[in-house]
Amino acid sequence: MALVLPFEPNEPSIEALVALVKADMERVNATILARTGSDVAMIPEVANHLISSGGKRLRPMLTLACASLSGYRGDGHVKLAASVEFMHTATLLHDDVVDESDMRRGKLAARKLWGNEASVLVGDFLLGQAFKMMVEVGSMTCLDILATAACVIAEGEVMQLAAAKNTATSEDDYLAVIRGKTAELFAAACEVGAVLGQRPKAEQAACRSYGMNLGIAFQLVDDALDYGGSQAKLGKNVGDDFREGKITLPVLLAFRRGDASERAFWQRCLEKGEGNDADLDQAIGLMTRHRAIADTVERARHYGAIAKDALALFPNGQAKDALMEAVDFCLSRAH
Incomplete structure (x- = not known):
């Protein structure tokens, strides 16, 4: 059983964003390939198993788009975008180990193919390469923003x-978690684009606010899709959050709004880890009853x-339009 959220015609896409940053993304992709060499x-x-597995590269595209929005004309945004990716x-490599996940972007997780140790250590290698590129760009402010983001993500x-x-x-508490683990990197990715463009502090803060709130929206939709989406959209198994005992907003809302027997059900499945696939169907039913996913x-x-x-400070134009549509695209994944 899965709740299919209502379809809306003319679904938004990120084609405008892709077109805006196409030339720069080619350089980012070349940089990524070069920097994974060892x-x-x-x-x-x-x-490369994960990097080439079909992710949208949304975060680095946001760095490039915010640099464009800010009128930046140098090359530093390419290395910073690669650093963000x-x-x-x-x-992702580290998360799959922590969560004991089997799937990532519709493929076997790296840890299933090479083991937990290799996944963690290769993740560490990529972090090291990211910081090398940040140093090469030469902006202490950008280095500080992304280094701080790395700490906040871990927190x-x-x-x-x-x-x-x-x-x-x-x-x-839940919102604090997703601000840290997801939205902080969106925020930093956008903020460094404006910093490179040497925009006023208010515009740098506006880009950060755009990224932070987009990141929260993105994660909320992800959490809804885990119970109301499809495996094709998720790139992992529907109900993985339930099986892993993750406390996400759909669970919190259904738990708060339920009666004593329903709360006992959530406690048995999530706190005691006794849930099974039949219980997943019941969980989705309870969420539907209490409008938790919607x-x-x-x-x-x-x-x-x-x-x-947050983007209202900036003049209308191709970059602003692309960033606005990116918000609509992230929300449209719920349909």
Whole structure:
């Protein structure tokens, strides 16, 4: 059983964003390939397994688009965009080990093919390469933003570990987790584009706000899709969050709104880890009854609106239009 969220015609896409940054992304992709090279054969094998597996590269595209929005004319945005993608890839490699995930982007996770140790160590290699490129760009401010993001992402992951299987987690705690583990990298990716363009502080802050709120919306939709989406959209098995005992917003809303027997069900499945596939169907049924998935998507739309409003400081143009449509695209994944 899966809840199919309503279809809307003329779904938004990121084609405008892809077109805007096409030439720069070719350079980013070439940089990524060059920087995954190593005399240690397993490093490029593991790295390229994930890097070439069809991710949209949304985060590096945001860096390039915000640099364009800010009128930047140099080359530093290419290395910073590649750094952002390496940071993201490293976190995916590490996350799959922590979560004991079997699938990533519709393929076997690297840890299933090469083992946990290789996945962690190759992730560390990619983080090292990311920081080398940041240093080469020569902006201490950008280095500080991305280094801080690396720390905050790790904090968010540890916070998620602490909240795992705990149905007493508050919505505020949940939002703090996703700000750290997901939205912080979106925020940093956008902010460094404006910093490179030497824009006023207010515009740098606006790009950061855009990225932060887009990242929150993105993760909220992901969490809704885990119960109301399809494996093709997720690139992993539907219900993985349920099987791993993750406390996400759809769970929190269904738990809060349920009666005592329903709360006992969530505690048995998530806190005690006794859930099975039949229980997953019941979980989706409870979420449907209490509008937990639909209201999670509504929350995502709220943060998407904040992201769009953050761009109001900038004049209308191709870059702004592409960034605005990127918000609509992230929200449209819920359909």
